[in-house]
Amino acid sequence: MTTTDYLASARRTLNLEIEALQEVLFNLDQNFIAACELILACKGRIIVSGMGKSGHIGHKIAATLASTGTPAFFMHPGEASHGDLGMVTRSDLVLALSNSGETHEVTSLLPLLKRLGIPIIGLTGAPHSTLAQEANIHLNASISREACPLNLAPTSSTTAALVLGDALAIALLEARGFGPDDFALSHPGGSLGRKLLLRVSDIMHTEEALPKILVTASLREALLEMTQKGLGFTCVVDEQQNLLGVYTDGDLRRTLDKNLDLRDIQVADVMTKSSKSIQADLLAAEAVLLMEENKISALPVMDKNQRLVGALNMHDLLKAGVI
Missing domain, CATH: 3.40.50.10490 (Glucose-6-phosphate isomerase like protein; domain 1)
Known part of the structure; x- marks a missing residue:
């Protein structure tokens, strides 16, 4: 033939x-x-x-x-x-x-x-x-x-x-x-199970691993926090842990383009104020969708009272097998 x-x-x-x-x-x-x-x-x-x-x-x-x-x-x-x-x-x-x-x-x-x-x-x-x-x-x-x-x-x-x-x-x-939750119960193993069962709270960075700084911090402090935590961004909060914004690698490039003196800048002056966030009890697959729709690679994570409790990035989702 x-x-x-x-x-x-x-x-x-x-x-x-x-x-x-x-x-x-x-x-x-x-x-x-x-x-x-x-x-x-x-x-x-x-x-x-x-x-x-x-x-x-x-x-x-x-x-x-x-x-x-x-x-x-x-x-x-x-x-x-x-x-x-x-x-x-x-x-x-x-x-x-x-x-x-x-x-x-x-x-x-x-x-x-x-x-x-x-x-x-x-x-x-x-x-x-x-x-x-x-x-x-x-x-x-x-x-x-x-x-x-x-x-x-x-x-x-x-x-x-x-x-x-x-x-x-x-x-x-x-x-x-x-529905999807019923389906997840009979598919707990493998990548399908991870996509259906894994929640944001299961993979987010918390406590000492959570990149965050007070809104009164300098840009230098923000950059140090980003470097130490390694998520490519840091959350900016007030004393009550209310999320006021984020500072990302992209924000840093935009700051450098303005030829500003980084030593004299407050993070509040250059942060992204209208940042996206996600609830800790939502599915990790929903975090993927939110990131893809908004073309971002990291998210602050909030509790039911809208207080900052964690953070995650696309690499975390990839490592967990959700992507």
Whole structure:
């Protein structure tokens, strides 16, 4: 194959899978609404099950449901027949995947699940199959053909099942009013967790590490404070710790451009008075947004009484993994 042939094959595959998704979209009906309502009414967990490629898709659907407010886990249908069915309780619900709707390992579980009175949602590409007929609700993921040129390897069908699972998870997320704070609780690790959970108060510089000077200080004292604390700026406060302004590296360059005698200047004469600040209890991600919108690299941090309690700069956010 030439490079052009590879690209032609990739484009053909993508177009076939896009066409398959258009079919799934067309087939969406009241059953999808019924499935959402059944899941929302479930007092237990959503147990997703599927064999082979459907099982791989089921793993992902279960993970997406669990991370978006719908408790779920994957159960291998083969292992279920050898003891794992004990994980299922009468308050649970089963979401079973099978493109053909006739996968033996899946259909063999149906009588047992029905005996326990456990609701079943079948997700298949065959509306007249055993699973589709025996399930309480059937989600139609049927497609005209696979992207595989032999029309054999599960390609378009697995994409259809995956996307239908995503649609289910997002519809449930919206119905539950699941927000960023909820999402953060199930994603505490990694960069995502840091972005969602870390607050300004967790990373700000405080007490001796906080660059601040009184408004009566000289510019020389301000520069010494900036050098010692290393944040690229210093906060200017009154005796009650009210923030009156900031003096930054940028202010220093502007002061030098005026050819003033630095030894005789008070910081109050050259500071930036209308400085931006942020509350200590806000998310660190909000500090990033504030800095980017205002094209600044550092922020004073205030408490609920608008008293200066800390400071942070873009490097702190970068080091914490928020950026």
